[in-house]
Amino acid sequence: MRCTLSTSLAIASCLFCSFTASAADKPNILVIVADDLGWGELGCQGNNEVPTPHTDSIAKNGIRFTSGYVSGPYCSPTRAGLMAGRYQQRFGHEFNPGPQAPDNFGIKQTTIANRLKDAGYATGMFGKWHLGDGDSHPLKRGFDEYYGF
Structure with a gap:
């Protein structure tokens, strides 16, 4: 009983400390x-x-x-896989935009930026997006700031 109570207190202390961590404790x-x-x-x-x-x-x-290693041979699918954290073949983004592929990322995909924002991070994307505009634009996909093409 004493061991269980001590263990429970130790776990509760660790949980309390992890929930009270400041923003400065998060790695960049x-x-x-x-x-x-x-x-x-x-x-x-x-x-x-x-x-x-x-x-x-x-x-x-x-x-x-x-x-x-990248999971695709082209720039847009590689970015799509990285942003979604999934194999891009599983959500139909296997080619660069053109006749064989949509010109957007697909609004059903949650991005790494969405997940980081949910964890309290400020997010930014700078440079080549190559995943579409409109609903696929970086500012609509979880990024607070965007400067690029």
Whole structure:
């Protein structure tokens, strides 16, 4: 009984502490998606020919995912899969926009930005979206700020 009560108090304390954490306790999340960037093109990956000091600093002070692979061969499906956290083939976004594919992301998909906003994060998207306009526009898909094309 004593062990169970102690364990319950410890768990309750941990839960209370996790619910009272301030916004400063949340880690910053930065995702960089670059079309056609080869593995060895950054200084943090061993390239000494082209200086990439800011990217190198981010890599040095953060978490690097060095064994990740995209789940699609084109830019729009890759972005769709990343934004949804799902294989894009499962929701019909297998090609770049054109005759064989819709020109939008699909409003049924929840984005990583939606989930981060629900967790209390401020979100921004800058650069190439390539997932459509209208209801698929980044500002309607969970991003607070957007500047790009």
